Amino acid sequence: MQVEKGATGISLSPHLPGELAICSRSGAVCLWTPEDGLQQVYKDSETLVFRDPSPWRWADFTAHPRVLTVGDRTGVKIVDTQGPPGCGLLLFRGGAEASCQKGERVLVTQYLGQANSGCLPPTLHLVCTQFSLYLMDERLPLVPVLKWDHGLPSPPLLTRLLPPPSPGCPQPLLLGGQGGQLQLLHLTGAGSSTPRLAGPPQSLPSRTSSLSAFPLLEPKSQGQLQERLKAPTIGALGGQPAWGSGDSCQV
Secondary structure (H helix, E strand, C coil), rough: CCCCCCCCEEEEEECEEEEECEEECCCCCEEEECCEEEEEEEEEECCCCCCCCCCCCCCECCCCEEEEEEEEEEEHHHCCCCCCCCCEEEEEEECCCCCCCCCCCCEEEEEECCCHHCCCCCCCEEEEEECCEEEEECCEEECCCCCECCCCCEEEEEEECCCCCCCCCEEEEEEHHHHHHEEEEECCCCHHHHHHEEEEEEEEECHHHHHHHCCCCHHHHHHHHHHHHHHCCCCCCCCCCCCCCCCCCCC
């Protein structure tokens, strides 16, 4: 896939098999399918809300197969790929509507309907900054339905909505920081109820706490392993084993 200035994010469509949304550093958003290849559906080289250097761009799907979200460090926009070029509606902006702090910037955005199992409305989007977590409903843009100060000592890097243990139970959300810190939240709010946290967040063991699980090495290698576990995370994957084998998350 030849993308101008390099891709910064790729999302898999929850609606059409094999379709991808690809976002580039230049602000272009393309849809890719095996049949039609790469087709540009949106482009804006400027940041969404205010002027701020943002080489990072992200595109994701929504509850409608032809409506996408486009994000940068300043905000998140809803774009109808079949509408007039350049039009759209802001879903989230770094500012007063969301009670953002000074200098707050978007770091992670994710459509939660892709992994939804009925515990939450299918129109929810997650927005994480260096300070807070926001749940946004695409039917009610700009004003978060839930805001929570996550308190991670390092910027959020990983968000993963996990399946609930059984129908009707709150849905687990794994939140990971760049330094390896992990928190498990439980979200609820199906139907007409407002999404909320079900109980206090649960802190999970970090990477550095797993050092004792490795075989004992000679001092130099042991020190190198310890430094590696302390290094900032550049990629991570969260999963949940079958219930009955232990209530835990694997990262």
